[in-house]
Amino acid sequence: MIEPLLPLAGILAFVFGWNNSSFLIGNMRASGTLGARAAVLVSVVGLLVGTLVEGPRMLRGLDGSLAAASPETGLATTFALSIAFTVGLTLLKLPASFSGIMVGSFVGAATALGLAVSTNQLILIVSFWFIGPVVAALAAFLLRKAASRIVSGLSLVGMDSFSRVGVIGGSLAVAFVLGANNIGLMAGTASGGDAAEGTATAALLAAVAVVGTVAFGKGRVSDTIGDRMLSLSPQGVFAVFAGAASTVLVGTLLQVPMSIGESVLGGMFGAAYSQRTTLINRRVASISIGMWLVTPLMAFALGFLLTPR
Numbered sequence: 500m501i502e503p504l505l506p507l508a509g510i511l512a513f514v515f516g517w518n519n520s521s522f523l524i525g526n527m528r529a530s531g532t533l534g535a536r537a538a539v540l541v542s543v544v545g546l547l548v549g550t551l552v553e554g555p556r557m558l559r560g561l562d563g564s565l566a567a568a569s570p571e572t573g574l575a576t577t578f579a580l581s582i583a584f585t586v587g588l589t590l591l592k593l594p595a596s597f598s599g600i601m602v603g604s605f606v607g608a609a610t611a612l613g614l615a616v617s618t619n620q621l622i623l624i625v626s627f628w629f630i631g632p633v634v635a636a637l638a639a640f641l642l643r644k645a646a647s648r649i650v651s652g653l654s655l656v657g658m659d660s661f662s663r664v665g666v667i668g669g670s671l672a673v674a675f676v677l678g679a680n681n682i683g684l685m686a687g688t689a690s691g692g693d694a695a696e697g698t699a700t701a702a703l704l705a706a707v708a709v710v711g712t713v714a715f716g717k718g719r720v721s722d723t724i725g726d727r728m729l730s731l732s733p734q735g736v737f738a739v740f741a742g743a744a745s746t747v748l749v750g751t752l753l754q755v756p757m758s759i760g761e762s763v764l765g766g767m768f769g770a771a772y773s774q775r776t777t778l779i780n781r782r783v784a785s786i787s788i789g790m791w792l793v794t795p796l797m798a799f800a801l802g803f804l805l806t807p808r
């Protein structure tokens with residue numbers, strides 16, 4: 500463990516839990532399936548289990564994989580900028596592309612320090628950022644169609660049971676991959692890629708992220724996705740979460756930092772367009788997409804300029 504980085508990692512984990520509550524609590528609440536308290540509980544369980552079970556796969560997602568082991572100054576810059584960007588976007592009630600911010604900051608700092616950046620790995624990561632939402636949209640479209648066919652033959656009680664199980668299961672899956680990919684990435688960067696210390700650090704950071712989710716997950720940024728961008732039925736929420744989770748899980752298995760936000764948004768569009776009537780707040784969606792495109796470039800530039808040589 501690089502001890503000076505632990506406080507920065509803890510702060511980032513807190514605001515990470517705060518910001519990413521939007522994709523879980525907002526959608527579950529808006530679908531009418533679960534209340535805010537139950538939605539928080541589902542999110543917390545999935546986040547903790549994902550971090551502990553699959554989080555170790557991402558311990559070398561940046562430091563030692565995307566570039567040679569970075570000195571403490573480069574990693575400190577990466578965390579500081581990631582905190583600043585995530586807090587800023589959260590205050591604006593916008594979901595942050597956590598992987599984009601961290602990767603951009605890290606590559607900028609590594610370039611400033613003269614470290615060799617793996618072009619192949621960077622291309623793979625960026626490719627997943629664009630391909631992931633498209634695959635999630637297609638998967639959600641197909642799953643939404645399939646779910647509609649299933650519930651059409653069920654009684655009202657059966658339909659309600661299917662919806663609740665689907666939303667809870669999908670929500671657990673999203674929280675699971677969110678902890679595995681993003682918390683694992685954060686822990687690996689803070690621990691210098693050390694497996695033993697990284698696992699312990701991941702557990703600690705997951706607990707801190709849970710605090711952020713519980714403290715601020717009942718409102719604020721959770722309104723953006725679930726309430727302000729578009730409205731989805733329980734079957735739609737299930738399709739979105741299952742499609743997004745499967746995409747991010749593939750990235751995690753390949754040790755690729757993924758944005759759960761981009762995958763969920765892609766899935767939401769896929770599920771929405773599977774219905775005849777689609778109500779999407781295009782302004783909020785456009786702003787979110789624009790920020791996801793711009794923030795990695797801004798993070799790279801600031802990482803390069805602010806890293807002490």
